[in-house]
């Protein structure tokens with residue numbers, strides 16, 4: 146509890162503080178309180194501690210004026226806060242007792258909290274893990290994002306198996322974890338006119354719509370530190386609650402409408418990932434957030450009274466994917482039009498401030514915005530982008546006769562290579578022209594990185610190859626993703642955490658901050674008693690999951706079976722389809738066996754969870770197939786003891802915390818070269834679940850750590866993918882011939898074994914025709930790998946050893962390691978210890 150300042154934290158004081166909040170903040174009577182009220186009061190009491198640490202941390206930052214890092218992310222998938230705050234503050238036991246004295250159970254009140262689900266998937270959860278690690282590593286970092294009124298939609302599954310979406314009103318009850326900062330407000334302009342003022346690139350931007358950005362601060366406690374960092378989320382509000390002119394002119398409805406449109410900006414998180422769509426409101430979200438965040442960062446810098454040219458020595462801004470790329474032209478605009486710097490000085494500042502992380506190489510996910518749309522919404526920024534391309538930054542061509550500039554242009558470096566100019570331009574020709582945000586992010590940044598070794602190689606050799614040749618390889622690095630072991634082991638798997646501490650003879654505060662200490666578990670693979678305890682904890686976690694399924698779905702799960710889990714966004718490249726077709730194959734195989742032979746097969750329970758983008762037809766059809774296969778096979782008396790299947794609706798961070806510790810094997814089976822990293826793979830392995838996967842993303846580095854004998858790899862490798870796709874296009878082989886087992890499975894689905902066969906035709910045809918994600922190439926080796934899993938699982942002693950070895954070798958994947966790499970190799974920031 147060294148982490149705490151100010152407040153008394155004995156059980157008696159805690160009880161008093163909770164009761165005090167019941168009576169004052171909630172204005173309720175302690176004797177007729179429900180679980181929700183108890184949660185709210187406990188949260189407010191914990192919050193008091195966070196606020197004191199937050200104040201002290203921010204005071205130190207102001208006093209010491211270190212270089213700071215800013216993490217700009219449109220998504221922060223935080224999940225619940227109370228349990229995490231208690232563990233990070235080291236007050237879990239005290240609150241558990243205090244809550245008990247008041248007649249409540251801590252487990253019950255923790256369940257009352259709604260997830261903060263301001264993200265789609267891995268990209269947003271990564272941002273949340275990095276916040277936790279920054280505070281735990283005492284690094285001066287703030288996150289900047291949007292305070293969406295509605296987070297990722299709630300997923301409902303209809304009786305037919307269709308995904309339905311409902312809004313996520315996560316702010317329905319007041320949110321104790323945010324502090325509204327009604328005094329931290331900025332104006333953000335949209336539309337209007339931009340007029341060039343002189344030959345130096347200056348302009349004046351006037352007119353249009355002005356919207357207010359209001360700050361809400363979320364406290365981010367470090368683990369075992371007093372450091373409490375900040376996540377600042379912006380809310381949009383109309384500049385004037387009412388447009389008085391319209392009101393006076395008798396246009397009441399018009400006046401109300403203008404206030405609606407300002408508020409619309411932060412009303413909802415876009416539930417897509419990996420597909421661009423060019424919606425104006427999404428562009429407005431991106432600009433609203435980057436403009437407010439930059440204004441805030443600049444205001445803080447200006448308080449230091451340093452020359453503006455020193456800005457990059459005090460601020461490093463990380464762009465989480467291309468979503469905040471407008472920050473680049475926005476900082477140019479401020480420096481040129483408002484600070485009146487010359488173009489070269491401004492561009493020098495910009496390119497020393499920003500850092501860009503790419504999170505996908507899938508072409509459909511690379512952001513492009515139509516030029517006419519940017520011209521309309523952000524006319525000044527469009528001018529600046531054009532100036533970067535050719536006129537002033539000497540990027541593509543050399544149209545200014547400023548030979549003294551040290552910067553070279555693409556044209557000068559590669560004369561007569563017009564195709565290269567077209568490939569590299571920020572503007573893609575076409576109807577309409579489009580701005581390529583990844584190119585802008587790349588040339589506007591100091592460094593660029595991918596999120597796992599293979600992915601970073603693909604960034605360097607495919608999507609940004611020309612830029613590597615132009616700017617040099619040293620600008621293009623890698624930071625392999627990581628996860629916070631606090632949430633993803635200590636919090637979600639407390640029994641395993643306790644066993645590890647006992648075995649290593651280390652306080653958890655030590656190994657949770659130096660995860661490589663887990664290697665100390667290796668000798669214990671030979672300790673029978675330890676192995677038995679390890680296995681027993683996994684079993685209890687399986688029972689906890691079964692209990693959850695029974696509570697939520699009313700279904701009884703067989704816990705004496707291998708638990709096989711695939712949980713992630715539904716997407717063709719992630720190949721949930723391969724998994725479900727594999728399940729059907731197993732089912733058909735079981736059906737063909739004698740009962741005696743079936744008894745020898747490893748019993749298996751397969752879990753799926755994940756959301757599909759609301760407009761992603763094929764992904765939704767995959768859910769429907771999974772649900773209907775489950776309906777049939779779970780009811781089949783011949784096989785149901787040996788194989789069952791569950792689709793758990795409404796996947797969330799909180800559900801992941803129950804699923805991950807319960808898995809024996811998890812599936813990460815993307816087509817090679819498509820999954821940039823994956824981070825749930827790390828979470829499963831940290832919890833002693835083994836990995837079945839393709840040679841892709843971070844799977845590769847996990848295998849390097851734990852040894853290939855402890856993972857189940859299958860499928861073609863990345864270099865083969867292009868050739869295989871070529872074969873599909875130009876030398877197709879009938880599926881019956883190429884992969885009869887798969888053809889048979891598809892035919893059974895078509896024939897209606899799981900209900901209306903014709904419903905699934907569009908999904909099945911993605912495999913039969915084109916097969917872009919290469920299911921037919923990988924199916925046989927996939928089935929073989931599943932067989933190897935069965936065989937390995939049958940040797941339960943050896944399996945436990947594999948499980949222990951896997952956990953023991955996961956040290957590399959702590960997000961503490963990752964955040965320190967960013968701090969040292971990218972941002973050049975140092976720790977700021979906060980002590981009294």
Ligand code: 26V
Pocket residue numbers: 266267268271415417418419420421422466504505510511512596626820821822823824842
């Ligand atoms: C792209 C787009 C395109 C426009 C529509 C909205 C939207 C939203 C998100 C994205 C970014 C997709 C990139 C992404 O989520 N990548 C995932 O990042 C994880 C963290 O690095 C990584 O583990 C996953 O492998 C990668 O798919």
